[in-house]
Amino acid sequence: MSDRIDYPAFESKVMSAEEAAEFINNGDMIGTSGFTGAGYPKAMPGAIAAKAKAAHDRGDEWAVKILTGASTAPENDGVLAEADAVSFRSPFNTDPKMRANINAGKTKYTDIHLSELGMYVQEGFFGHMDVAIVEAVRIREDGKLVPSSAVGNNIEFMDAADRIIIELNDWQSPELEGMHDIYRMQMPGDRTPLEITSPGDRIGDFAIDFDPAKVVAIVRTDGPDRNSPFKPLDDTSKAIAGHLLDFLEGEVSAGRLSYDRLILQNGVGNVPNAVLAGLMDSKFENITAYTEVIQDGMLDLIDAGKMSMASATSFSLSLDAAHRMNEDAARYRQHIILRPQQISNHPEVIRRLAPIGINGMIEADIYGNVNSTHVAGSKMMNGIGGSGDFTRNAYISSFVTPAVAKDGAISAIVPMVSHVDHTEHDVKLVVTEHGYADLRGLAPRDRVQKMIAIADPEYRPLLEEYVEYASKSTAQQTPHDLTRAFGFHTRFLETGTMKK
Structure with a gap:
């Protein structure tokens, strides 16, 4: 028997991916492992x-x-998809x-909160799973x-x-065993509180x-996980990170945070990384994370002794960092827990632990509404992922983004988001790289100047112009001019730029 199969009854089940594909039929509902380029099947999809x-x-x-x-x-x-x-x-x-098939209408796509999919499967909302x-x-x-390197919805599937x-992957380190915390969520009506009061608490097997x-x-x-490598830090990313760290320093000064009590949730991407x-050169110590994914930067913080514990459902590591994890998994499992995503993204636990949420976005409007998913309101980019799970429940929910995209043709700050x-x-x-807008406790009209201040300088006059029109509205709680609210978007669709 294989060194990876210690259950005698399964010895006769080993076969090629092509042979296993005979168990897949047209119209089947299939649930696969995998979360952000980690722990997904390597052979079966091709077959x-x-x-x-x-x-x-x-x-x-x-x-x-x-x-x-x-x-x-x-x-x-x-x-x-191909x-x-x-x-x-x-x-x-x-x-x-x-994505191309989804936006062409060839593949139907349901974009939902990641914390909910396992429950939807348990309840049969998607139909029968084959x-x-x-x-x-x-x-x-x-x-x-x-x-392996992701738990995701494996239990529910x-x-x-x-x-x-089952795909047994010899590339994945056997020393990942002991890193997981497997807990089966009860059905609604039978649930009990999750006894997690710090990111390092274990409740399962x-x-x-x-x-x-x-x-x-x-x-x-015997194939590796494949996440895209993180881009080298550029001046924009460094500036955004610097402004967020300045904000965190201000929270310490205000007595709402301390240097040894920082719990993070980081979305996937170059800016969150x-x-x-x-944080490596900051005053924060004993950093912990209750999040979805372990990124390269978290391994660096663990290696430097700055991060003591990180809880997630998956890795999201560049290939170099994934090899690093494999080579030293026995040490990293003292600092990392991988959980089912119903647990990693559970609103109850997030609200209790009160992490600082850091997520990316496509655009935000002058009142603080955020679009994470749809370009120009209709074209799906990726999906909401777990950002909604954490945004609603985190202690401070932040969104980070460069102020412009497409060489300045698109502003990340707009009068009204095209999708909320x-x-x-x-x-x-x-x-953004121009600063931060702290929107806590502010009425909608009081948020406007803070949001315009972090927009790209070329777009600030256009935003001010819109505010002037909107201020003439008879409704002054959240003033909008609906004839001009999507002017940035329509101009881009007509001319290729949001600029006049």
């Missing part, structure tokens, strides 16, 4: 895509519905090929599965599915218990 292509070549319709933890990687979403093998996708996607495909580090002697296919009779195939793989880099993901009620802080 499923090949099956779809062969069916299409025969003139047959063939597609499946795919649920995951969050985004995956080109070897998963990309190959399936084969037109996905009719439905949820809850989050970053792959450009899948197959769960889950990457693992090991199958233990007791038949329990040790997940394995519980709901008729058939389970190291492995997933499941029905072994469901396992139809075990596929051996730049904030982590900025996070309302003015939840957004506390917006940060």
